[in-house]
Amino acid sequence: MNTGPDISPSPQASFAVVLEASEEWLIDRILAIARQRNYIRYTSTLREAWRLSIASLSEQLLGALAICPEIPELSPDTDFAASPGAAFAVEEARRHRARGIDLSLFLGLMKYYRQSYVDLVDERSEVLEDAQWCRRFVDRFFDRIEICFCAAWAEGGEDERIDEMRGANRHLANEKNKYLTIFESLAPPVILLDTEGRVDNLNFAAARLFRKSAIPGSAYYGGENEQGVFAWLEEELEAFLPGEGTDLVLEKSLEDGDHELVFEVRLQRMLDVSGKFTGIAVTLNDITARKASERAVRERDSQYHALFENNHSVMLLIDPASGAIVDANPAACTFYGYDHAALTAMNIDQVNTLDREELRIELERARGEEKRVFHFRHRRCDGEVRDVEVFSGPIRVRGRGLLYSIVHDVTERRRLQDEIWHQANYDALTGLPNRSLFFDRLGQAIAQARRNGSKGALLFIDLDHFKAVNDTHGHAGGDQLLREAARRLAACVRQSDTVARMGGDEFTVLLAEAAEEEAVEEACRRILQQLSRPFEVSGQEARVSGAVGIALFPLHGEDPAVLLQRADMAMYTAKEKGRNGVWLSGIPT
Structure with a gap:
């Protein structure tokens, strides 16, 4: 389906287009090789680090394609210091040497970086102008990079290497301190467990909760055995550790002196870039106040009337079996435009725009506490339909099982949400x-x-x-x-x-x-x-x-x-x- 003249792109141009569009493919490829050949043990576990490596190599390769009209072959007179990527190779030599990386390890992994780019040429050969030319270009480019890298590696003396190692160690110490500062400053209690469920570390909030410790960092530097503290989690850990789930949320009641605290406990399986299980992060979110509020709602039978009448929120009491509106507070009468007698003589299906069967199902879900927050459209006395968010749940009033419903007019909020969604899409x-x-x-x-x-x-x-x-x-x-x-x-x-x-x-x-x-x-x-x-x-x-x-x-x-x-x-x-x-x-x- 070609309606234009036949003009073929150059090998350099076609290869450049493929390179610019294939960053994710190259990352996946080198990661697969690193996992297969076990290089992942000695390298970063973060995907972003691999992305940066691929991005840097591709940038150098694209630069070489732009300035080298022919394949950059090698000769005895080649000035490697002027080669494309020479500065990159020198910098990489300095960085990896400072980190204590062995030269043979680096060169071995570099061979597989080369292989990833060769594999990309093979994978995209149908859209490349000259796949064989592109393969040779990749080979010569990496040859020059590796020669420059080895030359730079060999130039550094022992004193220089010691200085580099010291600098790298200072950087690692700063990174560790930054991690500890952030970790210890987290408001929720956080515990890090190893692959056996033993405590690796816990932050200040967790230490204070379980040990009354007033010293941030004591768990990290003290290295005390904390296993006994978490007997309350033993049963769930025993089921979670060998499983395949990545996330588990549960509620736990824990004693804090004379008080009982209720926590939402989240267990998250930590996986490195290779998918290997490295431990579990346990986060405790204090929901004591929320749980107390829920209990208060269920237990307020004798006190509900005053709160109900004086509440500025729209509140209804509904018979879940029939849908009859049993009671309505003054705010509800104002919102719907009916007086109290008229409103309490109505059925909720005269207000809610759902059909009767759909509404019956929703009432049952609210009565069974399967769902507590609902989004409906309610019709007022003047015929105007408003979007409402309804918080609903079971309550006993004078021995009668009813549903309480707190109704919020969210028409404007929904309009703004729709506007924001439209702007985003x-x-x-x-x-x-x-x-x-x-x-x-x-x-x-x-x-x-x-x-x-x-x-x-x-x-x-x-x-x-x-x-x-x-x-x-x-x-x-x-x-x-x-x-x-x-x-x-x-x-x-x-x-x-x-x-x-x-x-x-x-x-x-x-x-x-x-x-x-x-x-x-x-x-x-x-x-x-x-x-x-x-x-x-x-x-x-x-x-x-x-x-x-x-x-x-x-x-x-x-x-x-x-x-x-x-x-x-x-x-x-x-x-x-x-x-x-x-x-x-x-x-x-």
Whole structure:
């Protein structure tokens, strides 16, 4: 589906595009190798550290691609100090040597970094202009990096290495102190357990709760055995430790001198970057006040009347079996617009807009305490419908089992939430769905296609010559053109399809259930025709065109990010082949 001239990108250009789009792939690849070869024992357990390594290497490789028109071969006269990445290699030598890393360990892992980039070339060979050239470039680039690294490593004398180690140790000490300061300052009690359930550390709040300690850090530096303190957790730990769950929440009552405290206890399994279980973090959240409040609500039978009548919140007492409104406070009468006699003669289904069966189910859930917070729409005497949040639960009043309901008018809050949601999911300039909402709809379309065995298409569109419009008419003129372009794009597709703005002058179109390739082609023709028509900008004529890249699902994959990447690359191909054209992504092998 090519409507432009045949212009092939250079190997450097095609490789650069792949590199810039493949950071996550490279991170996953090197992590998989590090786990398989056990390098994970000697390296960081944080994914972000691996991301930084890949980002640094890719930056150096992209720089080399930009300045080396040919493969940087080696020779006896090569000035390695001037090689691409030389400064990077020297800095890496200094950093790793200071950390006490063995040279052979570093070089071994570096071989697998090289392998990850070679594997990327093999994985993306169908979109690379010359995969063999790219492999050789990767090999020579890493050869130069490793030679520079070894030379820098060998240059440092013993005194320099000792100074580096001292600096690294000072840094580690500062990091440890920072961790301890934060850990000890946490308000909730926190206990860290090892893989056997033994205490590794506990913060000041936990130590004070269990040992009355007034010395922050005493658990860390004292190293006392705290196992006996947590006998209250032994049964749950015994079940949680060998299981596969990552999170467990339970309630516990603990003695604090003469007082009983109620805690929400959360157990979280700690996993390192390799997925290895390293221990359990136990956090205690004091919910004593909340539990006391709940008990007070259940026990207030004799005192409810005064509180009920004088409360400024809308309050109702409802018979859960029949739905009859048994009582209503003055605030409720004011809110609904009925007097007390009229309101207490009504059934809740005359106020609630749910149908009777749905409402009956919700009343049962409230009576059984399966649910306490509800969101309804209530109709007032004047017919106005308001959004309400209802806190409801069982109560006994003069021996009768009823439901108390506290009603809050949240109409304005819901309006603001809807407005915020719209702002978060729609482009402010064009009114189209933004990147976030587009990815959500693409994921749904892929899932539906998988269920139904149907097909779909993702179009990536970039406006040609848009910069010239901005330069000529200013950003206000550019914005005017973008709004009109968005309107035209939306008019080119079905109502069930999605047009989104990804940013700048880039748009995407999701053609859900596009069974025939001819339908996709027809949509692309309409889009190109509409974008090629003159635009009126600030009272003057402006012209742009479009480049369209296409990825089909499930043909080109079922991962939203991969599909977007393929459509993006196809769009760039369309631009390189003459603009105002369409390009279909290559079929993956």
